[in-house]
Amino acid sequence: MSARATTATAQRVLWQLRRDPRTIALVIGVPSVLLLLMRFIFERRLGVFQSVGAPLCGMFPFTLMFVVTSVTMLRERTTGTLERLMTLPLGKLDLLLGYAVAFGLLAAAQAAIVCVLGFVALGLHAPHGAWLVGLLAVGNAVLGMALGLFISAFARTEFQAVQFMPAIVFPQMLLCGLFAPRDSMAGLLHAISDAMPLTYAYDALHRATTPVALGSGLAVDVAVVVGATLVALGLGALTLRRRTA
Amino acid sequence: MADSAIEIEELCVQRGGRTVLDRISLAVGAGTVTGLLGPSGCGKTTLMRSIVGVQRIDGGRVSVLGRPSGDVRLRTLLGYVTQAPSVYGDLSIEENLRYFARVSGVERARIGEVLATVGLTGRGAQVVASLSGGERARVSLATALLGRPAVLVLDEPTVGLDPVLRGDLWGTFHALADEGATLLVSSHVMDEAAECDELLLMRSGRLLDDTTPAALRERTGEEDLGRAFLVVIEQAERP
Numbered sequence: 228m229s230a231r232a233t234t235a236t237a238q239r240v241l242w243q244l245r246r247d248p249r250t251i252a253l254v255i256g257v258p259s260v261l262l263l264l265m266r267f268i269f270e271r272r273l274g275v276f277q278s279v280g281a282p283l284c285g286m287f288p289f290t291l292m293f294v295v296t297s298v299t300m301l302r303e304r305t306t307g308t309l310e311r312l313m314t315l316p317l318g319k320l321d322l323l324l325g326y327a328v329a330f331g332l333l334a335a336a337q338a339a340i341v342c343v344l345g346f347v348a349l350g351l352h353a354p355h356g357a358w359l360v361g362l363l364a365v366g367n368a369v370l371g372m373a374l375g376l377f378i379s380a381f382a383r384t385e386f387q388a389v390q391f392m393p394a395i396v397f398p399q400m401l402l403c404g405l406f407a408p409r410d411s412m413a414g415l416l417h418a419i420s421d422a423m424p425l426t427y428a429y430d431a432l433h434r435a436t437t438p439v440a441l442g443s444g445l446a447v448d449v450a451v452v453v454g455a456t457l458v459a460l461g462l463g464a465l466t467l468r469r470r471t472a
Numbered sequence: 473m474a475d476s477a478i479e480i481e482e483l484c485v486q487r488g489g490r491t492v493l494d495r496i497s498l499a500v501g502a503g504t505v506t507g508l509l510g511p512s513g514c515g516k517t518t519l520m521r522s523i524v525g526v527q528r529i530d531g532g533r534v535s536v537l538g539r540p541s542g543d544v545r546l547r548t549l550l551g552y553v554t555q556a557p558s559v560y561g562d563l564s565i566e567e568n569l570r571y572f573a574r575v576s577g578v579e580r581a582r583i584g585e586v587l588a589t590v591g592l593t594g595r596g597a598q599v600v601a602s603l604s605g606g607e608r609a610r611v612s613l614a615t616a617l618l619g620r621p622a623v624l625v626l627d628e629p630t631v632g633l634d635p636v637l638r639g640d641l642w643g644t645f646h647a648l649a650d651e652g653a654t655l656l657v658s659s660h661v662m663d664e665a666a667e668c669d670e671l672l673l674m675r676s677g678r679l680l681d682d683t684t685p686a687a688l689r690e691r692t693g694e695e696d697l698g699r700a701f702l703v704v705i706e707q708a709e710r711p
Contacts, residue, residue: 239567
């Protein structure tokens with residue numbers, strides 16, 4: 228591992244983003260527009276807006292990073308730049324961490340803006356501080372990145388990579404407890420949701436946006452999310468092979 | 473030859489049940505410009521990938537500068553240019569070179585030198601996606617030159633280039649060899665064979681001949697190297 232190769236990669240990814248202002252605008256703007264939309268959908272049921280919208284502020288970066296990373300890494304694989312990098316003095320972890328730093332910064336910007344909109348302008352409550360939601364959001368972003376990186380190995384085209392979002396992200400969103408309490412789900416689904424990392428990401432956000440003591444539950448949630456991220460990163464690193472068929 | 477920069481013994485590669493490289497043995501002399509020639513699909517790229525250590529191999533031994541291919545220490549000694557330019561289309565020429573220079577631990581001053589070598593001085597700010605195919609190939613080549621590699625493996629670097637530039641590049645290759653570098657350059661155009669010090673002729677995954685342009689002409693009695701290659705193929709297929 229080398230700090231030089233990691234920072235070089237992070238800077239390169241940021242250079243690439245800078246050349247693509249439309250993507251930056253979409254990444255920064257879309258979550259805010261969706262949150263605004265949600266506020267007016269629940270115009271007469273602001274309680275629902277609080278229970279869905281507040282945790283969602285910390286979940287947008289997860290979906291963003293999943294799709295951005297899987298497409299970018301797939302591009303790196305198909306254009307031959309990954310193969311070139313594998314012949315250079317660059318560790319796999321340098322590459323992964325470089326991506327994590329660059330996209331983590333983007334995710335932090337996204338989370339900051341949507342949190343300011345939600346918790347300042349739209350009146351959502353974060354009893355433990357909006358900063359906690361923002362921090363959890365960045366953690367979820369890194370989880371999304373790690374999953375996207377791993378999944379990109381199974382896509383041959385960008386079209387397939389994008390389709391992995393409904394396949395991998397949507398079921399987790401539906402089962403995590405955001406739309407219906409997990410206790411009210413069919414037993415099998417409840418068991419499946421126990422095994423999905425986003426369930427714990429949501430649980431942490433739920434705790435951060437409700438006026439209850441955070442307790443050790445939050446620590447468990449964070450530990451599970453961090454653990455799932457490390458496992459996905461490890462699996463992702465395994466898919467970056469120096470030698471291929 | 474006194475010293476070999478690349479040595480291959482009984483290399484076998486299979487892909488999807490098909491034999492792509494069939495017991496290839498060869499040596500590439502240090503400080504030479506060696507041409508790897510053969511029709512498209514004969515296994516040139518697979519052989520080059522095996523040398524740079526990104527190809528999974530099924531048998532045999534490949535060593536570069538006395539180390540097994542893929543060895544960590546070779547990563548700063550070996551330059552590889554893939555057939556399709558492997559640079560970032562959404563970055564400028566300069567940004568591409570700055571990134572690869574930092575990854576390879578090369579000082580920034582070197583960027584101007586490699587740009588001059590490939591004839592792209594003053595074009596650094598241009599975004600790679602807006603370049604022609606030939607220009608993109610030259611950016612890819614410049615990237616590989618950054619670390620002054622002792623061994624350069626170039627997969628069809630002159631395809632689609634204008635004749636003047638192609639001549640310049642062959643001049644560059646020989647200048648690099650004169651400074652001590654070893655170059656393995658593939659091509660499917662026999663015209664280019666005349667530019668090489670040594671020749672490796674391949675067909676259908678097998679090495680047909682390991683020779684020089686002069687020796688090839690003499691042995692086959694053909695002045696034209698394309699015809700000479702045909703004679704070699706005929707001889708190889710004669711039972």
